Amino acid sequence: MGKSSGKAAGALRVALDARYVQEHFPGIGRYVYHLAEALAALPEAPRLTLFYNPSQTPPRYDLPALAGRFPGRIALKAVTAWPFSLSEQYQFFGPARQFEVWHAPYYIRPYLLPLPTVLTAHDVTNARLPGAITPKTRAAFEAATRLAFLSSKRLIAASQAAASDIERLYGVKPAKIQVIPHGVSKNFKPLNPSEQAEGRARLELPERYLLYVGINKPHKNLARLLQAFTLYREQSGDAIKLVLAGKEDPRYSAELREKARQLGIIGEIEFRGEIAEANLPAIYACAELFIFPSLYEGFGLPILEAMACGAPVICANNSSLPEVAGDAALLFPARDVPAISAAIREGLRQAEELRKKGLERARFFTWQRAAEMTVQVYQDVCRKKK
Numbered sequence: 001m002g003k004s005s006g007k008a009a010g011a012l013r014v015a016l017d018a019r020y021v022q023e024h025f026p027g028i029g030r031y032v033y034h035l036a037e038a039l040a041a042l043p044e045a046p047r048l049t050l051f052y053n054p055s056q057t058p059p060r061y062d063l064p065a066l067a068g069r070f071p072g073r074i075a076l077k078a079v080t081a082w083p084f085s086l087s088e089q090y091q092f093f094g095p096a097r098q099f100e101v102w103h104a105p106y107y108i109r110p111y112l113l114p115l116p117t118v119l120t121a122h123d124v125t126n127a128r129l130p131g132a133i134t135p136k137t138r139a140a141f142e143a144a145t146r147l148a149f150l151s152s153k154r155l156i157a158a159s160q161a162a163a164s165d166i167e168r169l170y171g172v173k174p175a176k177i178q179v180i181p182h183g184v185s186k187n188f189k190p191l192n193p194s195e196q197a198e199g200r201a202r203l204e205l206p207e208r209y210l211l212y213v214g215i216n217k218p219h220k221n222l223a224r225l226l227q228a229f230t231l232y233r234e235q236s237g238d239a240i241k242l243v244l245a246g247k248e249d250p251r252y253s254a255e256l257r258e259k260a261r262q263l264g265i266i267g268e269i270e271f272r273g274e275i276a277e278a279n280l281p282a283i284y285a286c287a288e289l290f291i292f293p294s295l296y297e298g299f300g301l302p303i304l305e306a307m308a309c310g311a312p313v314i315c316a317n318n319s320s321l322p323e324v325a326g327d328a329a330l331l332f333p334a335r336d337v338p339a340i341s342a343a344i345r346e347g348l349r350q351a352e353e354l355r356k357k358g359l360e361r362a363r364f365f366t367w368q369r370a371a372e373m374t375v376q377v378y379q380d381v382c383r384k385k386k
Contacts, residue, residue, distance in 0.1 A: 011047045012378050014039075015099040018050040019083055020106050021061045026215070026247050026274075027301065028122065032105050033061045034185055038371035040070035046375060049075045049099065051092070053082065060277045084108055101378045107148035108141075116153035116381040118374075123158075123298025124165045128319070129219050146170060153381045156180050156374065158299035159320035178377050181324070182301050183367030187277070190310035190359065191285040199282025206241040206270065210344065211287035211311065213280070213302045214246045214294070216256055221293040221316070221334050223259050228293075228340035230263045236345060245272040245283055284309035289347045292316065295334050300324050304365050307358030314347040314354075328361035329354065 016036055021029040039048055052063055067074040077095065081088040083106065092110045096102055102117045104110075109119070126133060126141045133141070149155065149170050155177045157163035163177045191199060199205070210229065214220055222244065229242050244256075248271070260266040275283060284290065290306035292315040300321050303313050307328060315321045316334035325331070330350065332343040347354065 011045065012101060012375075012382065013049075013099045014046045014101045014103060014378055015049050015051060015096060016103045017105060017109065018052040018063060019056070019079065019081070019088075021052060021058070021063065022056040023058055023247075024083075025106065028105050029058070029061055030301075031120070031122070031182060033063075033066070034183060034367045035371060035374065036074060037066060038183065038367035039374065040066075040073040041368070042371055042375065044375075045070075045073045046378060047075070048073060049077050051077045051079050051095075053080065054078050056082070100382050103374075103378075104148070104152070108144045109148060111147055111151050117151065118154050118156060118377055118381060119148055119152035120156040120158075121149070121162065121166055121298075123162055123296070123319075124169055125219060125296055125298070127169050128165060128296045154178060154377050156377060158182050159323050161320035161323055162298040165319075178373070180370050180373045180377075181365055182299055182304075183370045184301070184304045184308045184362050184365050185367065188281055188284070188305045188308040188362075190308075191282060196282070196286050199279075200286050203279055203282060205283065205286050206243065208239075208288050209241040209243045209270075209286075211243050211245065211283065211290050211306070212292065213275070213283070213290070213306070214292070216244070216246070216248050216252050218252065219295045221295050222256055224335065224337050224340060225291060225293045226256070226259050226263055226265065226269070227337045228344065229268075230265050231337060231341040232344045233265070233268070235341065238348075239268075240288060241268055241270060243270045243272055243283070243287070245275045247274040280305065281309050284311045287311045289314060289344065289351065291340075291344065291347075292321065293332075293334050293340060294318075294321070297321055303329060304362050308362035310355050310359060312347055312351040312354035313358055314343045324365075326361050328357035 018032050021032050057063055067076050081091040088110050096113045096115055102113050102115055104117055105120045126138055149172050157177055157179050160179050163179050166172050167174055260269050284306045290311040290313045292303050294316055296319045303315050303325055306313050313329040315325055315329050317331035318334055330343050330347050332339045
């Protein structure tokens with residue numbers, strides 16, 4: 001995206017809470033960064049102010065550099081209040097008065113603000129999968145979620161599946177929710193053979209591997225993936241490896257490795273941990289097959305990133321995943337280990353066809369489109385305020 005200068009007369013003054021651009025919120029951080037970038041690049045861009053905590057922002061999301069690319073369109077406001085802190089409930093009340101819209105990318109947020117709030121509700125995992133957290137934690141999240149939905153002027157959901165869950169589980173009226181799919185960064189694209197060879201050597205990737213990218217929390221269903229991978233290798237005789245990449249929650253790391261040991265496949269799996277943003281395209285592009293077995297997703301951006309890089313995709317048939325994947329991926333029931341194993345076999349067999357379909361599918365999801373639709377939401381809440 002090119003450099004922009006100046007600020008349009010009468011442009012909307014929008015506060016975007018960028019405190020979630022941090023290690024604890026990898027997916028939300030990516031959403032905030034790329035949305036801000038796309039909003040600032042629009043011909044009729046709003047005047048964005050990003051509230052952020054410099055001590056928490058990871059280097060891969062350089063917010064000062066982003067603001068420097070869009071002078072007059074992005075301003076930064078350093079704050080000390082952390083998400084989940086009591087201070088966030090009063091620290092923003094005064095500064096918020098100079099804006100027309102506050103955009104919160106998470107439902108635990110400042111609730112008492114003197115301006116309309118647009119809330120992005122990425123998913124309702126805790127409500128759909130209540131066993132994933134303790135009853136006490138679930139009760140706290142449930143209260144915070146209901147308060148956020150009640151106190152927000154409009155909600156943005158990344159998929160129709162997520163919007164339907166919000167309507168059904170929380171009684172939110174459909175007119176209050178706008179579905180705006182995420183985009184795929186332009187950095188995710190196919191690599192030619194020489195680029196793949198360079199990436200494979202630099203990252204020391206296996207010659208042939210199946211790939212999962214994402215966190216290792218229980219709802220990602222990685223234990224069943226390990227079982228399905230074991231079954232596939234036993235039935236096919238294929239010596240292909242499995243690469244698990246993405247930020248690891250230390251609460252679940254040892255358990256997953258022990259599962260691999262019990263299955264006798266610990267030597268066939270590479271636990272890569274978090275991958276630098278610049279290295280993700282190569283890991284996707286070199287994979288024989290990308291697998292996303294999650295039990296629930298509000299959107300499932302990794303399947304689109306994989307498709308954009310030319311990786312054939314198979315994924316679970318629940319929540320938002322069929323909606324996002326369209327006909328460009330093979331779907332399987334997430335709790336059925338033999339079905340996942342069969343999908344691996346079939347996905348490898350249909351790899352070339354899936355690769356072509358995936359590239360076409362990924363082109364529909366752009367951050368520019370997401371930004372244009374988000375501005376319409378901002379404008380709508382401002383009109384209703386007057």
